[in-house]
Each structure stands twice: as C-alpha cells, then as structure tokens.
Amino acid sequence: MRDSATTPADDGFVPLRVRQVVRETADAVSLVFDQPAAPEFRYLSGQFITLSVWIGGTEHRRCYSMSSAPALDEHLQITVKRDRDGVVSNWLNTSVSVGDELHAAPPQGRFVMSSHARELVAFAGGSGITPVYSLVRSALETTDRNARLLYANRNRDSVIFAQNLTELQERHAGRFAVHHHIDDQDGILTTAQVESFAPVSSDAEFYICGPGPFMDTVEKALLSAGVSAERLHLERFTVGQSASQSDGTVTEAVTIELNRRTVTLPYRAGNTLLQTARLGGLKAPSSCETGSCGTCMAQVVEGSARMLNNDALDEDEVAEGWVVTCQALPTSRTVTVVYE
Numbered sequence: 610m611r612d613s614a615t616t617p618a619d620d621g622f623v624p625l626r627v628r629q630v631v632r633e634t635a636d637a638v639s640l641v642f643d644q645p646a647a648p649e650f651r652y653l654s655g656q657f658i659t660l661s662v663w664i665g666g667t668e669h670r671r672c673y674s675m676s677s678a679p680a681l682d683e684h685l686q687i688t689v690k691r692d693r694d695g696v697v698s699n700w701l702n703t704s705v706s707v708g709d710e711l712h713a714a715p716p717q718g719r720f721v722m723s724s725h726a727r728e729l730v731a732f733a734g735g736s737g738i739t740p741v742y743s744l745v746r747s748a749l750e751t752t753d754r755n756a757r758l759l760y761a762n763r764n765r766d767s768v769i770f771a772q773n774l775t776e777l778q779e780r781h782a783g784r785f786a787v788h789h790h791i792d793d794q795d796g797i798l799t800t801a802q803v804e805s806f807a808p809v810s811s812d813a814e815f816y817i818c819g820p821g822p823f824m825d826t827v828e829k830a831l832l833s834a835g836v837s838a839e840r841l842h843l844e845r846f847t848v849g850q851s852a853s854q855s856d857g858t859v860t861e862a863v864t865i866e867l868n869r870r871t872v873t874l875p876y877r878a879g880n881t882l883l884q885t886a887r888l889g890g891l892k893a894p895s896s897c898e899t900g901s902c903g904t905c906m907a908q909v910v911e912g913s914a915r916m917l918n919n920d921a922l923d924e925d926e927v928a929e930g931w932v933v934t935c936q937a938l939p940t941s942r943t944v945t946v947v948y949e
C-alpha cells in the first residue's frame with residue numbers, strides 16, 4: 610500500500626517531512642518530523658495536529674497528539690498506535706518511511722497545562738500516553754511541579770515509552786512516580802484503584818486520556834471522591850456515537866450562519882450540527898470531532914441542542930448557547946447556529 614502526499618488544496622495543511630521512524634512497540638510507532646518553521650506550528654504540550662493522508666485514492670483526516678515536548682525536543686513527534694482494522698493508524702505504522710511527506714494542519718487543543726503550580730496527576734490508557742507523556746516531561750523539566758502517572762495497558766508488551774518513563778522516574782526521584790496498571794495481571798481498573806492512587810485531599814490537577822471506558826471510570830471516581838470539575842482535564846480520542854433526540858421532538862430545519870453566509874437546511878435525524886453543515890456544502894471548521902478541542906464551536910441563537918460529549922466548553926459558555934457542533938444534536942423544531 611503506497612499512497613499519500615496529495616496536497617489538500619486548502620484548510621492550512623502543510624507538508625511535514627518525516628526525519629525518523631521509531632518503532633516503540635509491536636503496534637505503536639513514533640514519527641519524528643522536521644520541525645516546521647511556520648509560527649503556527651509552535652505548540653504546547655498536550656496539543657495535537659491533524660494529518661491528512663491519502664490511502665487507496667481516498668483522503669482521511671485524523672488527529673494525533675504530540676508525544677514530544679516543545680521546550681525539550683527540537684522536532685515535533687507523534688506516536689501512533691494501531692487500531693484494530695483502523696485505516697490510518699495501520700497505514701502510519703507500516704507504510705511511512707524517512708523522507709516521506711505527510712500533510713498536517715497546525716497544532717491545536719485545550720488539553721494543556723494550566724498556569725496553577727499544582728501537582729499534575731495523570732491517568733493514561735494505551736495510546737492516551739502520548740499527550741500525557743509530553744505534559745509530564747514538560748512539568749518535570751520546565752517547572753517545579755511534581756507529577757504522578759497511572760498508566761494502564763492490556764499487557765506489558767503494549768506499554769509505550771516504558772524505558773523513558775523509568776528513566777524519568779529515576780532522574781526525578783521524589784518528584785515523579787509512575788504506576789503501571791496491567792490488565793492481564795491487575796484486572797480492569799476499578800474506582801477503588803483510582804481513589805487509592807489519587808487521594809482526593811491532594812491539591813492536584815488531573816489529566817485523563819485513554820479509551821472511553823477507562824476515562825469514564827477515572828472521571829467518575831475522581832468526581833465522586835470530591836475532585837471539582839475544574840481540576841479535571843480530559844482528552845478523548847473517540848466518543849461513542851449515540852442516539853437521536855430523546856423527548857420526541859422532530860427537528861425540521863437547521864439554519865447555519867458561517868462566514869457571512871446564512872443557509873437553511875433540512876435536518877436528517879441523528880446528524881450532528883457539524884454533519885448537517887457539511888451536508889449543506891458548508892466548510893465548517895472542525896478538528897478532533899470528539900468534543901475536546903473546541904475548533905467547531907458555534908452559538909445556538911434560536912432553538913436548542915444537546916451535546917453528546919463536551920470536554921471543551923465551560924459552564925458559562927454552555928449557558929450562553931455555545932456548543933461543540935461535532936457533538937451537538939438539535940432538540941427543537943428549528944435551530945439557528947452562528948459560527949464565530
């Protein structure tokens with residue numbers, strides 16, 4: 610299989626040259642790119658880029674978090690774990706060589722370090738280690754913060770950055786502790802294990818990234834143990850697709866205002882506002898499509914919508930009618946949405 614390098618005509622994608630391919634585990638690979646000179650490619654630990662790759666003549670766009678840390682690594686790196694039967698992750702694991710060019714849209718995302726000098730307590734599962742590894746390294750090497758990491762994997766062989774994490778722990782003894790949770794020997798992570806790893810009384814900030822059920826367990830355990838939502842930072846790589854409206858309301862039309870153009874579109878049940886905009890031929894902004902990054906946010910100025918997932922907007926924004934359109938389903942007969 611050999612494709613890609615077709616340049617998307619727009620959307621700010623630029624070619625990134627692969628300078629190194631590092632096999633991390635049997636099913637994960639790191640790709641190191643020549644750091645682009647463009648200032649838009651400066652990034653913060655925890656952010657991601659969107660890749661556009663062509664496979665079998667079709668364009669696919671996927672997000673990948675930087676596993677490199679901006680203040681510590683000269684070049685931008687992502688780490689991709691194979692998804693069973695996944696199109697892009699398998700292609701990136703098998704078909705990319707040094708010297709290839711992949712097209713990327715600039716870094717974005719809100720899963721970044723806050724300005725508080727609090728301890729960083731991180732929970733990562735599987736490929737969710739990528740942004741967390743960057744955050745932890747940045748915290749330890751560029752601030753006075755302490756850090757703790759619980760890293761869950763199905764088995765020992767799938768632990769990414771195992772050696773690097775051990776070295777980090779040795780170098781920052783007393784400031785950093787990593788606990789590997791291995792499902793094969795420890796079972797699936799439980800609420801009690803989350804609580805014992807992260808005592809609630811601690812004045813810490815919590816970062817969670819991993820498979821949906823893992824994130825749900827950690828989030829629920831921390832919230833029910835009294836951690837306030839403002840101290841939780843979540844990055845979802847996927848969200849479960851669900852459900853149409855629950856109260857029987859039938860949405861007939863969605864009006865969308867974007868780039869000084871207003872279009873009214875018929876609504877197809879089950880579609881998000883973003884999908885509706887696309888079906889109407891609008892180039893609505895989007896990126897992660899999991900409700901994490903906020904790129905697709907727009908304001909509902911008439912009617913109503915509910916979000917399947919929202920890790921990007923705070924309560925005030927939601928109260929003002931802002932939604933992440935990739936996760937928003939209309940809940941009124943008509944809805945009017947205005948993009949920034």
Ligand SMILES: Cc1cc2nc3c(=O)[nH]c(=O)nc-3n(C[C@H](O)[C@H](O)[C@H](O)COP(=O)(O)OP(=O)(O)OC[C@H]3O[C@@H](n4cnc5c(N)ncnc54)[C@H](O)[C@@H]3O)c2cc1C
Binds near residue numbers: 689694845
């Ligand atoms: C903000 C963000 C950051 C991310 N960072 C990383 C990262 O650092 N590292 C990383 O590895 N990943 C990361 N991801 C996930 C990544 O973007 C991709 O989602 C992942 O690589 C899978 O893509 P894929 O093309 O291989 O799989 P896809 O082809 O999209 O398939 C995904 C899964 O769905 C299943 N599937 C597909 N179609 C169907 C169907 N019709 N019916 C049933 N099942 C189906 C596939 O079998 C597969 O298991 C991130 C995602 C986001 C949103």
